[in-house]
Amino acid sequence: MENLSLLLRWSPYSSETDLLKQFDNMGSHGTKVIVYNLWFNDEGITELDFDTDPKDIRIAWDIKKLGTKPAWKRIQEEHIVERFRYSLRVYLSILYLRLSTTFQIILRGEAVKPHSIADDLKLVQFVKYSPQCSGDVEAMCLNTQQRKEILMI
Template identity: 40%
Template sequence: MSSRHSVLKKIVFCQVHGTRIVIYNLREDDQGLLELDFDTDPHDIQLRGVNRDEKKINMATQFPNSRPFVTYKHSLRSYVSILYLRLPPAFRIILRGRDVEHHNIVNDMTD
């Protein structure tokens, strides 16, 4: 099955409900690595290279409750977890096959 056919099949699956985002046409760096990192975390999509702030990644490991606030600039999972202030009932965001845990910035800052 061609990759194009595979993508079209997945898009047709979403016609009933939901939104599917397809990422394509990524650039490669000098080492041949894609600008987005799909390998470091199997449940996330992260920026690679100079856009990664290792200091903030280490801080997120030390303080797990603050992870979305220190990693949202390079982690799609962290970014979408704080994207909405309140989620509608039955609203879910799934990234790479796993639900994204919602973080309410206001509540998290007051805790």
């Protein structure tokens, strides 16, 4: 009851019934995020932009206004490295490297497609990791048998 009273105090819902209605379209499991009570900046624009893209939620005043050639501006704004700074859809697409088949993120009624940022790299380099003891390359690390013996003690 204490948790419910806190939810009702700080949410836009006035009763338990109103609050529970929000979960009717989710089924038996999932998480739903409800955004309300947004702040306005000096120009009267809310901190989140719901109008520019009907399938996305953006940070309204964080989109860079680049003073370069229009072609470069468009390329920079469309690249995922720039877009994840202000686009919730792009941020969610790179948030998880691998998703299980039972997990899905839906934003504004449309599923978010996962994106691996490794696919965007121009120069890919694989580095083989070699463990070192105490940062000393020449130090002798314990072999598997020695580790088993220590664990047995």
